[in-house]
Amino acid sequence: MNDQDQMDFYRNLHFYYKHLFPIQMIVDWLSYAKDNQPELRYFSRREFSFERSIDGETFYQRYQQFQNAYGLQKFLLDNKQNDQTSTLIKYDIGAVFDKLPKKGEKLKAMEKEIVIDIDMDAYDEVRTCCQGAKICEKCWKFLQVACDILRPALFQDFGLEHILAVYSGRRGIHLWVCDSHIRKSTNEVRSAIIGYLNINTGNADAEEIIREVKQEKVEKLHPSIQRAYFIAQQFFKQIILIDQNSLKIENVKKKILTILKQTKILNPKLEKSIQEINDSSQIWDLICSQDSERLEIAKLQIILMCLYPRLDAHVSTTINHLLKGPFSIHPKTQRVCVPFNLKNSSQFNPLDTPTLPSIIKQLAQLPDELKQRENENKIFPFLGKEIPSLSPYIQLFEDFISKYNKPKIN
Template sequence: MSVASPADMEHYYQNCYPFPAIFSWLNRQNESKRNDLKDNCIRTREFAMAFRSGAYKRYNSVSTLPEFKEMVVKFNPDRFEIGAMYNKPPKDREILMKSELVAKSKELVFDIDMDDYDAFRTCCQGAQVCDKCWKFITLAIEVINVALKDDFGFHDMIWVYSGRRGAHCWCNDERAMQLTDMQRRNVLDYLNVIRDRSLSKRLALKRPYHPHLLRSLNMLKPYFMEFILEEQDPWRNDNDALKTLLPNLSDKNLTDALTKYWVSDEPNRSSLDKWNDIDEFASNLKFNSPQRRKDFMYRLKDWKEDIVLLILYPKLDIEVTRQLIHLLKAPFCIHPATGNVCVPIEPSTFTPDKAPKVSTILEEFNNNNSNDRSSKSLQPFIDYFQDHVTNFNNDFNKKRKLDSIEVKTEIKTETKVE
């Protein structure tokens, strides 16, 4: 059940939701070498409405900013979602043959959720999130950002808080927008290395690591000791340690010695102590030859590196990314369970407690008697988003101008050749 009433949501959409900024963000042109820049692209953008009753209305579209606001205020949804740009306005779907409406482009989007870290976070449970466990999301964002920039050459990304336990990435580069379903799946396969975060099976990543994985390991390793072993301490419970840490050590003597030590001799040792015990006990094992000892210590090092990646490397929601037709919740919507606004974030400084609540925003609006009815809680996030949109539009216009000059030059060259 939503924490915001229909009247609250209508008030929020009518008076507080930043429709101009969202409209400007979405209303960009599809680029082409031959200057095919006729339509404002929001005409062909799909919007979907999700209602408190569980109903879901797809294939809505608008042409103007007033129409955009009027649509959302009229429907007053629990949330609304943004989809692909089609070859025709989605609202005309009923008068078109099914094959005539084709998704053409959309932002490359990613979804990271705290659910995938529940086995290793001890500070919170269920829907709860705090500053400590939010570090899982912050580190995941950093890994994804670096890969998108360094490996794919994308630069225009913005992250949006999901409203409860995760974050969404919107990658707006024109190259990203034009990716086909197959290309999106390829990007996803490249990034989505960790598909099962269970320690019951060994991760067994190939050596040497792919450069992306090696870079990610070097980024994440410095946080493992303080954040996982000390703050989260997921293996303080001896049974949990026996079930998750020991099965993949590949040496029965080491496993038996550690089991006896943790259960009988020194129960309830911290995760940091247990992590160090593994190295200490391994160093005392007897081997038939120095080479066997060396090989085993290499395998142990590989195993520990795999665990760092297994726990801290981001796991992505496959369905969100892999298809053009998939929709994603619009920025600045309200999360129905928490009342939090899904605000665009600066990943390095944001924590969930900084997200404004719809109740606070409406109270601020109602208590402000001046002509400025903006919410002091929401406005910094609107400003941050507007700066992103302005920078994006400036870059887009510069590129469009350069492309136009390039096309004119090509035409002149072709004419001379003829």
């Protein structure tokens, strides 16, 4: 960004936090009113942290806590820090502590959503269309498969109900698991849940490329692995063989050879052919033509190695890990970190999400009288629902919160 773009970005952010950031909804969400009586001051004990910029230098402000939406907005819009003009870049959400902070007192983290974080660069090994932070519609399919595999694991295996799926603004997704008992879980429980979900851990020399597949028959595997295989199979041809031609990649070949060796399918002739061929469909046909009782288990490992969700485990396993909140603006792409429907993730296209300049342009077209606040002790009117490209995501968030707080009818 040149200096002018930088100035525009900062100015736009200010208007965004004033009128388009769903501040009251963020407070309503994190209050979990169904579980918490107001006197517990649950929301006020939540840590927020902020990244700000002064003259191009960024700094962090940790352990900020707020009574309500008004306090949070006042802080977001306050651009004076120690007599210098600062700009808020992003906000992070931390844990709920045992008490409000007092100087010199130690705080204990009591609750935090488990957030499952998947970044596209974890797939660099198997994708050929882009690398690093870049994404396109082709490689986004990896994350759609990840959602398809994780959805039944979370909703059925763990019986969870309240998962807020959020696009991280550039190359990944965050699944905020908000169920009450999950928020209260210890680091050990967090690690156990992530351990259950994270089976694609081996490198090319690992004893197991995919964990828990020592059985010789697919039918004897844990049902969740069989289910993941069934789901991934449906995408393997299009994504791995056609779109990405992943099997020609050297490290992928190395892993395939390890799997074929471990399942005792590999012979010198097959190894030589796999080394020489650079067309994924041909390699796959060759593997599938092998006559072995263990062929199915080898295919399962290769398919899951390519398509099983690659979780960034350390984000999920500690209770006081800070993470960028929903409706942040990603500073590099200027895209809004919008929620999406996990049950319909194939319909979500990250390249269609609203950008900061576009929604600020739409905001500027709204009449000024809509933007006046009633008095100085109130938050500024929220106009996100008036912005066509933003309003469906606001609606999704609102529905998520009201579903959470709806009393259960037995």
